[in-house]
Amino acid sequence: MSLLERLNNDMKQAMKNKEKDKLSVVRMIKASVQNETIKLGHDLSEEDELTVLSRELKQRKDSLHEFEKAGREDLVEKIRIELTFVELYMPKQLSEEELSEIVKSTISEVGANSKAEMGKVMAAIMPKVKGKADGSLVNKLVQQHLS
Incomplete structure (x- = not known):
């Protein structure tokens, strides 16, 4: 439907x-x-x-x-x-743990290792989690994993 x-x-x-x-x-x-x-x-x-x-x-x-x-x-x-x-109309939201795993795998896929490459990581992650996670939470997790 x-x-x-x-x-x-x-x-x-x-x-x-x-x-x-x-x-x-x-x-x-x-x-x-x-x-x-x-x-x-x-x-x-x-x-x-x-x-x-x-x-x-x-x-x-x-x-x-x-x-x-x-x-x-x-x-x-x-x-x-x-x-x-x-x-009610949004897809099920990812938990912080699930999101953290996606962030880690995407960082290794992209090969990023500093905060200077945050834009590249965010560009790769956002299509994967579109509608399933809040962008500000994704941003926060990416910053944590890149520091």
Whole structure:
């Protein structure tokens, strides 16, 4: 089942169950997917869908950080709820141990041995873990292993 079909089914179910928060988030994700389809001019591949979902997740995490900094607890709670619904559509996230193993193997594949080669390592890792790991965590682990 494609992401769009899943979103349509979840949207119908949220309407029936009168789940306003879920309905709102599903509609936003669906709009983003449809906009990306129009922008690219063809149906989205799984990778394209993952890109859209990652973008939606990142936007909400950034908003959450800003609202927490500003002390807007009313908006913090709303964004946390939205985050839980967006995460339902994301693939299972890698644990820190699994991610660490991928980082180690990629560093040896690339042959990097200093922080100066961090960009090369990140460029090799990110396609492997796309949508399955947070970029800031990957960055932190790469820095640890290269130091």
